[in-house]
Amino acid sequence: MNPKMGNLIYAGKAKDVYETDDPELVIVKFRDDITAGDGVKTENFVKKGFYNSIISSKFFEVLEEAEIKTQYIKLIKPGYMLCKKLEMIPLEVITRNIAAGSLLKKFPFKTKQELNPPIIQMDYKNDEYHDPMLNDSITIALDLANQEQLDMIRDITIKINNVLKDFLLGKNILFPDFKIEYGFDNHGNIVLGDEISPDTCRFWDSKTSEVLDKDLFRKGESGVMDAYIKVASRILAKEDLKKWNIENLESEF
Ligand SMILES: Nc1ncnc2c1ncn2[C@@H]1O[C@H](COP(=O)(O)OP(=O)(O)OP(=O)(O)O)[C@@H](O)[C@H]1O
Numbered sequence: 001m002n003p004k005m006g007n008l009i010y011a012g013k014a015k016d017v018y019e020t021d022d023p024e025l026v027i028v029k030f031r032d033d034i035t036a037g038d039g040v041k042t043e044n045f046v047k048k049g050f051y052n053s054i055i056s057s058k059f060f061e062v063l064e065e066a067e068i069k070t071q072y073i074k075l076i077k078p079g080y081m082l083c084k085k086l087e088m089i090p091l092e093v094i095t096r097n098i099a100a101g102s103l104l105k106k107f108p109f110k111t112k113q114e115l116n117p118p119i120i121q122m123d124y125k126n127d128e129y130h131d132p133m134l135n136d137s138i139t140i141a142l143d144l145a146n147q148e149q150l151d152m153i154r155d156i157t158i159k160i161n162n163v164l165k166d167f168l169l170g171k172n173i174l175f176p177d178f179k180i181e182y183g184f185d186n187h188g189n190i191v192l193g194d195e196i197s198p199d200t201c202r203f204w205d206s207k208t209s210e211v212l213d214k215d216l217f218r219k220g221e222s223g224v225m226d227a228y229i230k231v232a233s234r235i236l237a238k239e240d241l242k243k244w245n246i247e248n249l250e251s252e253f
C-alpha cells in the first residue's frame, strides 16, 4: 500500500515535495511548469510533469540495477514519485561528455568538442548567488561537504555517467551533459535524489543530432513536448508505454 500524501514541504520551480505518513518517505510531484535563465523565462507545458516523472523513474531503475543508491522507491502514478526523504546537499553536480551550453560561454572549448575524460563540475545551488561554479576548497569552506564526501560524489557520478551513457547509446541518444543532486538519507549515506529528465539533461539523437531536451525551450523553439515524448518512447519498455497510454512517436522503437 502507498503511504498517504501529507503536507507540502517544499515547492520548487518544477516540482513539489510532500511529506507522507512515513517520516522516511516523500512524494515528489512533477509539475508542468518549465523555467530557464534563472527562472526568468517560464511557461507551462501540458503533461510535462507526466513525462518527466516516467523518464526519471526509468533512469532511477536503470541506476538501481547497477547498484547505485537512489532516492527512488516507485512511481505511484505518472507525476507522483515515492522517494526516500533526503537532506539535500546544495550542489548541482554537472557531468559533461560533449561541450555545449554555458561551458562554451565561459571557456574556449569548441562546440560539440568531445570531453574524454568527462568534465565533472559542481555549482553552488543557490538562486540568490546565481549558482556559481565551485572548487573543492570553496565547497569545504562553505561547509557544503567535506573532501571525503566530495570524492565519493565524484566516484558515484562517474559511475552514473557510464551507466546512463551506455544505456542511452543503445536507444540512439547521445548524452552531452546532465545535472544531478545528492542528499543524505537518515543513515548518513550519500544518495542520488531529485530528477533525471530532459529538464536537467542534454539528449541528442545519435544519428541526426536532433535536440531532445529543454534547450528547445531555452532557444524558444517549437516541439518541446514532442521531444520529451520521443525520449520517453525510446527509453521505456513497450509494456510501460502501453500501460501509460503513450503514443510511440517512432515506429522503429
Ligand atoms: N528525495 C528528496 N528529498 C527531499 N528533497 C528533495 C529530494 N529530491 C529533491 N529534493 C529537492 O526538492 C526540490 C525540487 O524542486 P525543483 O527541482 O522544482 O526546485 P528547485 O531545485 O528549487 O529549482 P530548480 O531545480 O529549477 O533550480 C529541490 O530543492 C530538490 O533539491
Ligand SMILES: [Mg+2]
Pocket: 012, 013, 014, 194
Ligand atoms: Mg530542481
